[in-house]
Amino acid sequence: MSAHDSPDPSKAVLWDTHHHGHDVISTRSFGYFLYLLSDGMLFATLFAAYGVLSYSHSYFNGPTPADFVHPWYTFTQTVALFLSVLAYGMGMSAVKKGNKAGLMNGLIAAFVLGVIFLGLDIHDMMDLAAHGVTVQTSGGASAFIVLTQVHAAHIFFGLLWILVMMAQVAGKGFTTDTVGRLLSLRMFWHLQAIIWVFVFVFVYLWGYMS
């Protein structure tokens, strides 16, 4: 096929002087999306490990999630994270209108709600530790804590990133760089919320019921 769909060489265009580079934002977003794929695989692997370590013998006769998770407490975390994503989304729709204050409000709300999520998570972990559930308790407890805390670490870095973006937008306004980063951060924040859905359902709800 190669030979036959090639143009007549005497008329062929050999050089492209009008080709003005690439769409920076789309190229960056694509790369960031690829990174998020690998982040998704990371969680998939952690879920696999959690699955393998959630048989009754994995808890070594110690407490199982049925004993120590509180779905309603965790539900407030879920609500906080989802509202945070919503606030971020509303901030981004302000970007379309070039409305800097709107974006800032969205980011601030997203940040505060994210902090609430993280605060609740840390409180939960301290509480568990006080009741003797730590990574050292059993294989099952290790898997539970590491999976949820790796997610929490992602939230922590997301919050840091939100702060950085607030500073950048305040200092530079909407440039290709800042808008591109806001888009990447949005993908990141959404993905963490989606992963949280899995954590909530498979770890908390399912764990509570089994």
Place this chain on the structure above:
Amino acid sequence: MLVQVPGGWNPLLGRLAIDQIPYTNPILAPLFVAVVIGGIILLGLITYYQKWGYLWKEWLTTVDHKKLGVMYIILGLVMLFRGFIDGLMIRTQQVWANGPQSSGVFGAVHGYLTPFHFGQVYSAHGLIMILLAATPLLVGFMNIIVPLQVGARDMAYPYLNALGLWITAAAVALIMISLFVGDFAHNGWFGYAPIFELQYSPGVGVDYWIWTLELTALGTTLGGINLIATIVKMRAPGMTWFRLPIFTWASLSANIIALTSFPALQVALFLVACDRYFGSHFFTAGFGGNLMLYTNLFWLWGHPEVYFVILPAFGMMSEIFPAFSEKPLFGYITMVAASFAIAGVSWLVWLHHFFTMGAGPEVNSFFSVATMLVGIPTGVKVFNWAFTMYRGRITYTAAMLWAIGALFLLLVGGLTGMMLAIPAINYMVHNSVFVIAHFHSMLLVIVYAIFGSVLFWFPKVFGFKLDEFWAKTMFWLFSAGTVLVFVPMYMLGFMGQTRRLDYVFNTAWHPYLVTEEIGIAVYCLSVAAFFVLLYVSIRDRVKNRVGQDAWGTSRSLEWLTHSPVPFYNFAVTPHVNARDELAWRRHNGINEAQPTQYVDIHMPNNTGVAIYIGALTFVLGFALTWRVWWLCLLSLVAIIVLMIVRSWRGDPGYIITAAELEKMEREAMQRQQQVEGHLPHHGGHAVPSGAMAYEGQKVSPLGTPPSSGDHH
């Protein structure tokens, strides 16, 4: 929360103490002295010739994909050498420590290495060869060639590219320093639960192993993202998917594997780290841990990884065969399909590394059949290469010899792999040196493809060819070494020699072990030939200079620009009209056509941030290994701060104006004409058109473009 480590620990230095430096070790101490002296001489020479500024400006801070690629390759070659020395040590120990009568020195009962030291040597050998030699070499080639083949000015993210290199370099530095500070893991390159748990491996060796792997995984993931984005987003106009050169396709499939599989490794190792640092129970024997969970997670990455390294090698072979057969690649579409089939199936076979786990007949049968399925696309490739050579005009250049050698090794390795895929056979030979011989055949395919590519693309990058005589000498020595080492190894595997023996009890195996040792000696000669090759080629570089199309028969876009490639790659982005664009232009007599008009181009600036972050990841790995918590925190914060600063500053880049470009291009053309004056067989007319892809096509060659008028 943190685990109490056995032995000393203090807040300032963690587990570091003077007795962690093996200054009494009769092998390491002299090596350390040699390294220090060598290092001082090197630094002295750089200072004496006042090359620091040049080094910093042109190499250490560069974001140019070609220079980064060259540095990847140098890194890979250095580690290939280090891994080779490890291999030599392993073989020497086994031939020496054979039978109860064998002598022992340096504190070993038999041979010259104590069992613990021997364990470290083979663990480092495996890890280095796969992750710090083969991987950087391949990533280096992908870095150099892929942007050129798709007609781009650079990778999609030049700064990220530099970051990937320096993080990989940090991994290399970490494993190298484990030679002289503390010790390395003794649990094999892939590790076993629970031997790597703190209880059984209280030293820092396993920690070095963990953080080296984590750093490589990070570097490779960054590189993978970059290559995929480059191929998807940066193609020149006209470069449709089915015009992409096969090496680029192979890189795409390989990097999709890398991107999706490396996270599994990162998690597996991270969980080992949790066990060792926080006392969790993922892989402990007892407390609800699961030993085979580790093995599963590791090979979930491990098997895709072997295809991550072999696919680019297949791509290299797919470039070399057509160029020296003067024919287009046979079965282009099937080649693409086969690459992706291999990439897909590579996810479904990991359990063949531990059939003996005892998962039961259904599971073992599934993985056995899935493994054998890989043979189909691989077979397609083998036949495609064979048909490419069939009735071609074959020139046996050294590069071609390496490619043909790779083809034969692929047959041997693939067929023995098929044998291993049958559980009934596998139960007999699992963990024997038969397996070792299998995967060395496979990994040598990669090494052969890499040496072929070094010869093939060297003139593109440096502007002169390597010496054919010494390259061929090296090839034949290397191949003799391969046969002498690995044929007896297959035999010993059948006879029941298990892998990783620091003492070989059976004296009846002595002749085989001796043959292997002779093979290693021959390998040493080939290494020497390689150094001679470099010396001779650099000495004769003026004589061996080449023009754009160094071989006169090359096919893809990278040969359309000058050799050495200017830092902006293409003065004007080429417009692609055919698969194998250069071959098409050459066939139509327009391969020398130059653009008539130049436009300004935008280039990224150099930056020191990447190397600083790389250095900090090394510090972080080192501090984690030695549990120096304040340093961990400090380096982590420093990395984050640097990233924020860099993102604040951004990179406006700079402009090369059309006028500057035109001047540089004119000079390059003059240089090229000088070269071609010396070169009797340059360019299009070296290729008899009968063997061309486009015979039968009615074309009227254009008038000769002005810039090349004098030699047509």
